[in-house]
Amino acid sequence: MIFDSHCHPQMAQYDKDREEVINRALEEDVFVICVGTDLETSKQAIELTQKHEGMWASVGLHPNDNLNEKFEPEKYRELLQQNKVVAFGEIGLDYYRTKKSEDQKFQKKRFIQQLELSKEMKVSLILHCRDSKAGSSGRAYPDMIEILKNGNYVANGGVIHSYTGSLEEAKQFLDLGLYVGFNGIVTFARQYDEIVRDVPLERMLLETDAPYLTPEPHRGKRNEPAYVIEVAKKVAELKNESYEKVIEQTTKNCQNLFKLNA
Numbered sequence: 433m434i435f436d437s438h439c440h441p442q443m444a445q446y447d448k449d450r451e452e453v454i455n456r457a458l459e460e461d462v463f464v465i466c467v468g469t470d471l472e473t474s475k476q477a478i479e480l481t482q483k484h485e486g487m488w489a490s491v492g493l494h495p496n497d498n499l500n501e502k503f504e505p506e507k508y509r510e511l512l513q514q515n516k517v518v519a520f521g522e523i524g525l526d527y528y529r530t531k532k533s534e535d536q537k538f539q540k541k542r543f544i545q546q547l548e549l550s551k552e553m554k555v556s557l558i559l560h561c562r563d564s565k566a567g568s569s570g571r572a573y574p575d576m577i578e579i580l581k582n583g584n585y586v587a588n589g590g591v592i593h594s595y596t597g598s599l600e601e602a603k604q605f606l607d608l609g610l611y612v613g614f615n616g617i618v619t620f621a622r623q624y625d626e627i628v629r630d631v632p633l634e635r636m637l638l639e640t641d642a643p644y645l646t647p648e649p650h651r652g653k654r655n656e657p658a659y660v661i662e663v664a665k666k667v668a669e670l671k672n673e674s675y676e677k678v679i680e681q682t683t684k685n686c687q688n689l690f691k692l693n694a
């Protein structure tokens with residue numbers, strides 16, 4: 433049994449074969465956290481998880497989704513109370529596609545509003561964070577760490593998903609009690625090897641972020657939750673641990689964070 437702690441099987445990329453994709457995962461004992469990125473995809477995530485055992489949902493508004501879209505706490509409050517909703521996210525900061533400082537300011541403001549709701553609802557967080565390209569307008573990771581610390585927003589735990597920050601920042605997220613999520617990036621980009629080795633297995637989650645970020649050896653194809661197995665294999669290799677140990681521990685981590693009694 434293994435968890436894909438972050439993917440989007442509700443998205444349009446799976447309109448033609450969604451059930452097959454989900455069944456391929458479940459047949460391999462891959463359990464799935466289906467993550468929303470706005471109101472619509474959050475509702476779709478919930479719907480999908482009602483139809484399948486072995487799937488749970490997270491609801492949230494991705495930082496890149498429509499900078500004009502106000503965050504409406506009452507709508508998310510309602511979704512958070514639905515059956516099988518286990519987290520709030522993905523929410524966060526993304527300076528990769530949002531480069532203007534006034535837009536980044538808006539992102540931060542909206543992120544804080546979301547964190548306030550997570551505090552009120554006592555729900556764990558799925559955090560998205562991405563820096564701008566080197567040399568352009570700023571880094572998102574330090575801003576996120578500062579916001580989380582200042583507002584004391586991590587009491588209910590969470591994961592910083594698709595980790596691409598520095599090793600030093602990874603340690604700060606660990607100090608805040610958060611899990612660090614790794615996906616197919618670690619199978620094809622070598623600059624995170626040291627971070628994978630240094631983050632303790634007890635604090636690590638595995639994910640695919642499907643349909644994006646397809647791992648080796650499936651590069652060039654659409655990603656899907658069953659491919660989380662490739663991420664686990666690579667983590668095992670980098671950490672010099674057995675594959676069985678990696679999936680056993682990361683499964684426990686996922687069950688702890690999202691309070692699943694699977």
Ligand SMILES: [Zn+2]
Pocket residue numbers: 438439440467522641
């Ligand atoms: Zn995602």
